[in-house]
Amino acid sequence: MLSRLSALPRDARDTLFLLLVIAWVVLPQVGNLPLWCSLLAAGVLLWRGWLAVTARPLPGKWWLLGLLAATLAATLATHRTLLGRDAGVTLIVVLLALKTLELRARRDAFVIFFLGFFTMLTNFFFSQSLLTAAAMLVALLGLLTALVNAHMPVGKPPLLQAARTAGWMALLGAPIMAVLFMLFPRLAPLWGIPSDAMSGRSGLSASMQVGNIASLALDESIAMRIRFEDGRIPPQQDLYFRGPVLSAFDGREWRPLASRFSQRNGVPAALEVVGAPYRYEVTLEPNNRPWIFVMEAAEQRPELPGAELAMTPDLQWLSNRPVTDLTRYKAVSYADFRHGPQRFAAGLAEYQLLPDGFNPRTRALAAELRNQQPRADSAALVAAVLDRLRSGGYTYTLDPGVYGANTADEFWFDRKEGFCEHIASAFVVLMRALDIPARVVTGYQGGERNSVDDYWIVRQSDAHAWAEVWMAGRGWVRVDPTAAVAPSRIGALQRLQAPRGVFASAIGTVSPGLAETLRAAWEAVNNGWNQWVLNYTQSKQLDLLKNLGFESPSWEDLSYVLIGLVVLVSLGGAAWTLWERSQHDPWLRLLGRARRRLHEAGLEMAPASPPRQIAALARRRFGAGADALADWLLRLEAQRYARDPRGNLAALRREFNQLAWPKP
Known part of the structure; x- marks a missing residue:
């Protein structure tokens, strides 16, 4: 196969290499492109490769115009626009x-090169991960190799040389790019991902249908990374990261309260914290939501430069804009807290509402519990309901089947199995049937420490739903009914595992700890990429200036440092050029100076005359007065070709200035 490729004409070989590089550039985009676009691009590249190998003529302009028109029409039909x-x-x-x-001339190749560079950059519109960066580095080297190869018009140079x-x-450009990366001002939103970049991103939703969080348990992607400070790490059972609080229920779906009454008479947060705080830093993955996840409960505003944050009455922190790129912020939380009114308020009545016509058996169960304990608070x-969950044969499972309209009834009496949202929803419905204000809280619970970089990783599979009930004198109290069904889910963090692939299962069979070790190492590398590259923010630039000795760095200081480095590098480049010129065949330069002196004296000679011939012409033209000059020229020739040790080039250069040169 390699011999056949090497036997091809150079044009065909270079074309095949360029097509291979283009395919590599486009390949990461396949999941983001319409199917017809991927198929068309693959078909055109294969067609062009076949034409190159068989030395057939390229299609005419009518073919190209037809394909272009079809492309425009298909793009318009797919995206409803040609912009964006x-x-x-x-x-x-x-x-x-x-x-x-239409790759016929070198000019066409140059257009393809630069279109390829631009297409390569578009990969970062969809992903800025380490894998994408590595793939695009390979693409960059491939395009540069093709570009260098195009500037070697003679012969059939090997691709390895290019x-x-x-x-x-x-490598020579890498230091310049590193300096520009570190010092070029970052001005949001120039450096952010476009707002539509997060379309299709999985994660928590603003509403909850019974069964939708179970799908997240199959998603092992990372939701956020946490680094605890001061050496204080909370127990795993306290790792609750608060997200949307859902209080309105229509029988199938839970949503946040949005009625006019709740807006006018909402229950205030009234947050009170006690004990020592936990300080930590969160690196939140993009989710296209305004939610700022913090461990319950954060009284102080998280430190997120450039964003306006506010806490809702139900303790959820929100940003003024969606999280569309990797976001890092610091927060302070208290595991011991209470919030909400201590006495029953009018706004709490909305947390007792249930839709008519749903879950009649759950309502009957509530009446039965009330009759059994008429004076119970x-x-x-x-406590009675949690005891029922512990002893009633209820099961925690990822696959409880599809629930019908009366989800609480099915859980309490029929299926007796479910994931966290089945359990939390049924629990809150029963609480409300008991006239106890209750609501569903969604977010993440738990996490695992990466032993390589000591960050705690919270995955989408850690998505969780729990309940809050209002109690007189205590306010809102967290109750996690899932802990009653499966205590290991909250304490020891034993997650339900999705079925593994063949490769992961094989690794786990050979070495049970190898797969986890490899994943921890890879995630630590990814975290380093996130922290030092993707999350290299304006504040980090100013911190760099502080380390360089600036007391109160500003953007002016950053500009001065950047300009100073540009000037310094420019001067270094100029010095290098002068040095290189001085080292570029000084023998020829010295001979050229001698030729100019003799030409000014009236001696005619051919431009390529060697020193021996010039010496003979000088003796003939100037007589005995040129003997010393002729001897110098002969020694100059011997230094070049005979390597005469007496003909040191530095000594010859000094003698040049002492010779008696003839005058016109």
Whole structure:
């Protein structure tokens, strides 16, 4: 196969290499492009490769115009526009592929190169992960290799030679790019991902249907990373990260309260914290939501530069804009707290409402519990329901089946199995049937420490739903009914595991700890990429200036440092150029100076005359007065070709200035 490729004409070989690089650039986009676009690009590239191998003529302009018109129509039909990120990326990929069908001259190749560079950058519109960066680095080296190869018009140079040159170019440019990365001002939202970049991102929702959080348990992607400060790490059972609080129930779906009454008469937060705080830093993955997850409960505003944060009456922290890129903030939380009114208030009545016509058996169960304990307070009733969950044969499972309209009835009496949202929803419905104000809280519970970098990782599979009930004299109290059904879910953090793939299962069979070790190492590397590259923010730039000795760094100082480095590098480049010129064949330069002196004296000679011939012409033209000059020229020739040890070039250069040169 390799011999056949090497036997191809250079044009065909270079074309195949360029097509391979283009395919590598486009490949990461396949999941983001319409299916027709991926198929069209693949078909065009294969067609162009076949034409190159078989030496057939390229298609005419009518073919290209027809394909272009079809592409525009398909893009418009798919995206309903020709503008925007998705439509633009679709068009640029197809145009890059179509341009290869008119690859005839070097000028066409240069257009393809720069279209390829631009297409390479569009990959970062969808992902800025370490894998994407590594793939695009390979693409960059491939495009540079093709570009260098195009500037070698003579012969059939090996691609390895062009690749070596491209690699040196990249290495020489790397320090400049590193300096620009560290010091070029970051001005949001210039450096952010476009607002539509998070479409399709999985994660918690603003509402909860019974069964939808169970799907997140299959998602092992990372939701956030946490680094605790001061060496204080809370117990795992206290790792509750608060998200949307859901209080309105229509029988199937839980939503936040949004009625006019609740807006006018909402229950105040009235947060009170006690004990020592936990200080930590959160690196939140993009989710296209305004939610700022903090461990319950955070009294102080999280430190997130450039964003306006506010806490809702139900203790959820919100930002003034969605989290569309990697976000890092610091927070202070208290595991011991209480919130909400101590006495019954009018706004609490909304947390007792249930839709008519749903869950009649649960309502009957509530009446039965009331009859059994007519004088029991809220705490006693909560304890009775939790005892029923512990001893009633209820099961915690990822796959309880599809629930019908009366979800609470099915859980309490029929199925007796469910995931956290089944349990929390049924518990809150029963509490409300007992006339106890209750609501569902969603968020994340738990996490695992990465032994490599000591960060705590919270995954989408840690998504959780629990309940809050209102008790007189205590306010809102967290009650996690899942802990009554499966205590290990909260304490020891034993998650229900989704079925593993063949590869992961094979690794786990050979070495049970190897898969976890490899995953921890890879996630630590990814975390380093997130912390030092993706999350290299304005504040980090100013911190860098502080380390350089600036007391109160500003953007002016940053500009001065950047300009100073540019000037310093420019002076260094100029000095390098002068040095290189001085080292570039000083023998020829010295001979050229001698030629100019003799030419000014009236001696005619050919431009390529060697020193021996020039010496003979000088003796003939100037007589005996040129003997010393002729001897110098002969010694100059011997230094070059005979390597005469007496003909030291530095000594010859000094003699040059002492010679008696003839005058016109």
